[in-house]
Every structure is written in structure tokens, then in C-alpha cells.
Amino acid sequence: MSVSLNSPLLVIPSISWLLMGILICSHLLALVVVLTLLQSGWLVTSVLSVMILFSCFYYYRWHIRRTLNKSVIRAAYTPRGNPSGQHWRIDAVREADIPVTLLASSFMSTWLVILNFKDRQQYRYTLIIPVDAVSRTSYRRLRVILNTQSL
Numbered sequence: 186m187s188v189s190l191n192s193p194l195l196v197i198p199s200i201s202w203l204l205m206g207i208l209i210c211s212h213l214l215a216l217v218v219v220l221t222l223l224q225s226g227w228l229v230t231s232v233l234s235v236m237i238l239f240s241c242f243y244y245y246r247w248h249i250r251r252t253l254n255k256s257v258i259r260a261a262y263t264p265r266g267n268p269s270g271q272h273w274r275i276d277a278v279r280e281a282d283i284p285v286t287l288l289a290s291s292f293m294s295t296w297l298v299i300l301n302f303k304d305r306q307q308y309r310y311t312l313i314i315p316v317d318a319v320s321r322t323s324y325r326r327l328r329v330i331l332n333t334q335s336l
Contacts, residue, residue, distance in 0.1 A: 194262040194326050198318035205249055212241040248313045257312040260300060264332055275302060286287060293331050297308040
């Protein structure tokens, strides 16, 4: 199936088991370090353990379930030549159809894309897209678009 780079791209990521695995493993590793290596007493260990669990829950809500106000639900790319001049628009939990600029701090690899955006009020948004969160075609098109934008 051949899709032109001039056609719009809508990215609506689903729940990613890959991202969930990374989130849980990294927080479990932090818990193991706190519980086994720190000999600072039960109070410090308890406080650090609770903070790690809250961090895991926070990032689960932000990037996996996408229920926080700053969570990005979808991103749309309109190719160059559109009348508005804006090429990226996002829908967040708190607001829909936000024109944004893709930041150079965004990241792309073969299995993970992290899109960092900024709106007109300088508010920043992040959308993490693992390879298992969208269709193969959408993921491939997204990577091609980002490559053409010199990301």
C-alpha cells in the first residue's frame, strides 16, 4: 500500500504493553534498590518506596492510560502547503485541536518515538508512541515524516 507524504497522518496510540513493561520494570528495579541496598532505616525506606509507587501510578496515568490534563490523546500531521501554516495539532485531555510546534528534543528509534510539542502559550506536551501502540503503517509513516523534518 503506497501512501503519499502529502496526505495527513492521524496518530491515536492505544495502550502499549511494551511501554507498560518498561514502566513497571524500571519502578520495580528502583524498589529493589531501595529495599535491599539502602540501609537507612525503615522510615526512609518506607518514604522512598511510597514515592516510587506514586511515580509509577503518575506515569501510568500520564502516558499509558492518558487521563491527566496534560496527556496527549492524539496527534495529527498536515503536510506542508496547508493554509494554516501549522503542521501539527494535538488533542489533550484538557483541550482539543491545539496547534503545536514539534520540538527538536523529540526522539525517534526503530521501536519508540517520543514527540515533544509546544503550543503558543509555551505549554509543553509529550506523546510517547511505542511500536505496538499504533498500526505498522502509521508508525512507518510517522517515522518517514519525522525523518523528512530532520529529526
